[in-house]
Amino acid sequence: MKKLTFLFATLAILSILLASCAPQATEAPAVVEEPAEAEAPAATEAPTEAPVKEITITYWAFGSEGSAMADGTLWTDWYAKIFDEYEAAHPGITIDFALKGYDASGSTLVVDTAVAAGTPPDVYFDTKFRVKKYQDTQLLEDLTPALTADDIATYDPVSIEGSKSGDMMWSIPADGGYWNMIVNKSLFEKAGKADLLPQAPDYSWTTEEFMAACDAINDPANGVYCTAFFAGSTSMDSATNQWLAGFPECKFFDAASTQYTVNSPACVEAFTFMHTIYENGYMVPGAAGLIDDTTDPYWLSQQVAVLGQGNWYDSITKKSAGEGAIEAFDYIFVQFPNKPGEPVTPAGMSNPDVWGVFKQSDPDKLQAVYELINYMQQPEMVSAIAAGWGKIPVRTDAAFESDDPAVAEPLAAARKFGAYDPYFVNGVPCNYNDVRQAWAEARQAFWQDDADVQAILDGFVERANGIVTSCP
Amino acid sequence: MTNIKTLAKEIRRGWTGYLFIAPGYLAFIAFMLLPILFAISLSFYKVSFNLEARQFAGFGQYAILFKDPIFKQALLNTINYTLVIVPATIFISLVVALLIDPLGPRSQSFFRGAFYLPGVAGGVVLSVVYLWIFNPTYGLMNYLLGLFGIKPILWLATAPYSFWAVCLVVLTFTIGQPIILFLAGLAGISQDMLDAATVDGASDLQRTFYIRLPMLRPVLLFVLATQTIQVFQLWEVIFMVTGGGPFNSSTSLVYLIYQTAFIGGNYGKASAIGVVLMVIIMIFTLAQLKFWKQTDV
Numbered sequence: 001m002k003k004l005t006f007l008f009a010t011l012a013i014l015s016i017l018l019a020s021c022a023p024q025a026t027e028a029p030a031v032v033e034e035p036a037e038a039e040a041p042a043a044t045e046a047p048t049e050a051p052v053k054e055i056t057i058t059y060w061a062f063g064s065e066g067s068a069m070a071d072g073t074l075w076t077d078w079y080a081k082i083f084d085e086y087e088a089a090h091p092g093i094t095i096d097f098a099l100k101g102y103d104a105s106g107s108t109l110v111v112d113t114a115v116a117a118g119t120p121p122d123v124y125f126d127t128k129f130r131v132k133k134y135q136d137t138q139l140l141e142d143l144t145p146a147l148t149a150d151d152i153a154t155y156d157p158v159s160i161e162g163s164k165s166g167d168m169m170w171s172i173p174a175d176g177g178y179w180n181m182i183v184n185k186s187l188f189e190k191a192g193k194a195d196l197l198p199q200a201p202d203y204s205w206t207t208e209e210f211m212a213a214c215d216a217i218n219d220p221a222n223g224v225y226c227t228a229f230f231a232g233s234t235s236m237d238s239a240t241n242q243w244l245a246g247f248p249e250c251k252f253f254d255a256a257s258t259q260y261t262v263n264s265p266a267c268v269e270a271f272t273f274m275h276t277i278y279e280n281g282y283m284v285p286g287a288a289g290l291i292d293d294t295t296d297p298y299w300l301s302q303q304v305a306v307l308g309q310g311n312w313y314d315s316i317t318k319k320s321a322g323e324g325a326i327e328a329f330d331y332i333f334v335q336f337p338n339k340p341g342e343p344v345t346p347a348g349m350s351n352p353d354v355w356g357v358f359k360q361s362d363p364d365k366l367q368a369v370y371e372l373i374n375y376m377q378q379p380e381m382v383s384a385i386a387a388g389w390g391k392i393p394v395r396t397d398a399a400f401e402s403d404d405p406a407v408a409e410p411l412a413a414a415r416k417f418g419a420y421d422p423y424f425v426n427g428v429p430c431n432y433n434d435v436r437q438a439w440a441e442a443r444q445a446f447w448q449d450d451a452d453v454q455a456i457l458d459g460f461v462e463r464a465n466g467i468v469t470s471c472p
Numbered sequence: 473m474t475n476i477k478t479l480a481k482e483i484r485r486g487w488t489g490y491l492f493i494a495p496g497y498l499a500f501i502a503f504m505l506l507p508i509l510f511a512i513s514l515s516f517y518k519v520s521f522n523l524e525a526r527q528f529a530g531f532g533q534y535a536i537l538f539k540d541p542i543f544k545q546a547l548l549n550t551i552n553y554t555l556v557i558v559p560a561t562i563f564i565s566l567v568v569a570l571l572i573d574p575l576g577p578r579s580q581s582f583f584r585g586a587f588y589l590p591g592v593a594g595g596v597v598l599s600v601v602y603l604w605i606f607n608p609t610y611g612l613m614n615y616l617l618g619l620f621g622i623k624p625i626l627w628l629a630t631a632p633y634s635f636w637a638v639c640l641v642v643l644t645f646t647i648g649q650p651i652i653l654f655l656a657g658l659a660g661i662s663q664d665m666l667d668a669a670t671v672d673g674a675s676d677l678q679r680t681f682y683i684r685l686p687m688l689r690p691v692l693l694f695v696l697a698t699q700t701i702q703v704f705q706l707w708e709v710i711f712m713v714t715g716g717g718p719f720n721s722s723t724s725l726v727y728l729i730y731q732t733a734f735i736g737g738n739y740g741k742a743s744a745i746g747v748v749l750m751v752i753i754m755i756f757t758l759a760q761l762k763f764w765k766q767t768d769v
Contacts, residue, residue, distance in 0.1 A: 108734075115522070116521055116523055116739070232628065233715045284608070285626055286607075288628075288630065433735050433737065447629065448630065
């Protein structure tokens with residue numbers, strides 16, 4: 001016992017010593033003074049005066065070695081070309097670029113470790129929620145000076161507001177996926193039920209029409225399901241949340257009160273409708289254990305007829321068919337079903353890929369970073385990035401082109417009904433990763449027999465609002 | 473003070489020896505001891521990615537922890553994993569070893585390799601295989617159940633099946649090493665003793681229960697200790713197969729540490745969970761040591 005006490009005492013003393021040796025706990029570093037009225041120059045403007053200061057900008061984008069764009073070009077090759085051109089036009093600037101992977105659960109271990117070690121990249125390009133966690137710990141710069149007034153005017157206001165905390169623009173969105181529904185038209189044609197699908201020009205349908213189509217196509221005995229959901233991880237929860245767009249009274253989060261309100265009667269109605277899909281057996285079984293990646297094979301092997309996240313399934317279908325891995329089939333984009341009597345569902349755009357900039361101590365470097373970000377968010381550049389990811393640029397003046405009418409036509413229709421953020425209309429609350437975990441658990445409970453919808457949503461709201469309350 | 477003087481004297485006397493073991497100890501200090509101490513110190517702070525902005529919280533993180541239902545669930549699950557997987561591993565591997573032991577050298581080599589191979593493949597590879605086996609619509613498991621007229625089970629989507637699914641995956645790769653150890657232990661038992669028992673009229677079952685098993689006790693205790701520690705640190709299978717779900721029914725303490733630190737960014741709370749886990753394992757290990765001493769193994 002004496003030895004044990006000695007051991008614990010030694011451990012305690014050493015821990016205290018180690019803690020005192022670690023960097024002093026301080027207030028979060030103050031925001032670096034913003035340079036006045038930073039008008040970002042064009043990439044081709046090469047400074048000609050005075051000797052230039054050598055600046056190295058570390059730029060990390062999500063992905064891993066071998067990650068390829070939709071057309072097969074390696075992201076590393078694309079970025080190398082872009083940055084070579086940029087460096088040539090900006091003497092003194094060197095961009096140290098790397099792709100840093102993250103895992104399917106949404107972890108950004110490499111970046112987290114670098115941040116904790118005090119060596120984060122200068123620029124980080126990743127999805128909004130992953131960048132947001134660094135903002136929660138006051139580690140990011142305000143990017144307002146990186147955009148001109150003309151730039152800001154070209155952004156969808158919903159998206160730009162979602163990148164702000166108060167007046168601080170902690171990120172700049174580049175591209176995002178419009179979460180249209182995608183329908184395997186071939187399956188419906190084979191079943192002689194194509195007339196049940198939404199038609200041009202709006203490609204919209206009501207929840208009742210959706211259920212009728214579901215009933216017609218669902219054939220579990222032959223391994224064909226109407227649709228699929230997944231809740232096994234936090235990833236792509238927007239695919240579920242997008243369904244709420246058909247129930248306009250339902251708000252996942254109330255920006256005015258900064259409270260989660262997804263347990264309101266309108267939301268309960270929406271989720272009760274979704275649970276009917278489960279009860280009728282219209283969806284792939286086991287949603288509580290499936291993740292987005294495990295849903296892909298069902299779509300590619302034509303075992304599921306209708307899915308959200310249309311852009312994603314469009315890109316993987318084209319890729320797999322191009323590689324000869326699957327037999328090509330026809331599909332179309334349609335709107336999410338709306339409750340009868342409600343307007344056509346707006347297209348969802350959520351969790352875009354954004355740029356974030358970690359705190360800088362050198363004002364010259366910060367200015368150089370602003371200029372780089374401004375260069376990267378120009379229309380041609382975001383068009384290329386969006387095309388590479390099979391997504392759509394956030395800037396409204398950036399071209400979105402698709403030579404596939406099944407995609408282009410309904411997307412054009414979707415854009416005319418506006419954009420819908422399946423989460424927030426005004427910024428993202430802090431500690432959102434904790435909330436997403438709570439939401440994944442709530443959805444896992446929801447995709448069970450005899451789920452008590454109201455109780456599950458109440459439980460989530462209580463937990464999520466508790467997390468928001470604990471914010472600094 | 474006297475102890476320190478004695479230690480210094482010892483070091484002076486055998487400095488070459490200490491020089492040889494120094495690299496190992498330095499590595500231990502740098503990569504084990506210091507991180508452990510740092511984690512202990514972090515558990516007393518409210519801290520996220522920005523370590524410099526940490527705030528001292530005393531035992532605050534521990535207070536939060538013991539009120540947290542997810543932590544309690546993870547703790548309970550971890551204990552349940554240990555209670556299921558460790559005895560099952562020992563039982564299966566012991567039975568397999570006893571069955572392999574009488575075989576010829578070639579057959580023994582084949583079975584040793586066959587049972588050890590899943591362990592070489594590792595938890596991640598096996599988890600991917602099991603994701604297919606447990607798939608609700610085209611998985612092998614439900615196909616086999618269907619042959620007996622049993623309704624498909626949503627292995628990864630419903631509690632408590634997700635818990636049992638994790639146990640099954642883990643058992644696939646944990647039995648290999650104990651089989652090798654038990655076979656080595658069995659090979660070390662004197663054939664003369666077994667022959668004498670045969671002459672005395674002991675059956676094979678009696679020789680197993682009264683000679684082989686008692687003689688295997690040191691190996692048994694070693695396997696028990698290492699397996700328990702291994703199961704307490706269960707992580708990759710949960711990460712790959714269930715993600716801790718549904719609604720935390722299959723999460724473990726180590727998986728909760730990962731989620732809390734690297735998804736939630738709450739390093740302070742994650743460190744507190746780590747410290748609790750360390751204390752649990754330490755208590756268990758000390759109990760093991762005491763038991764070993766008492767049983768004179």
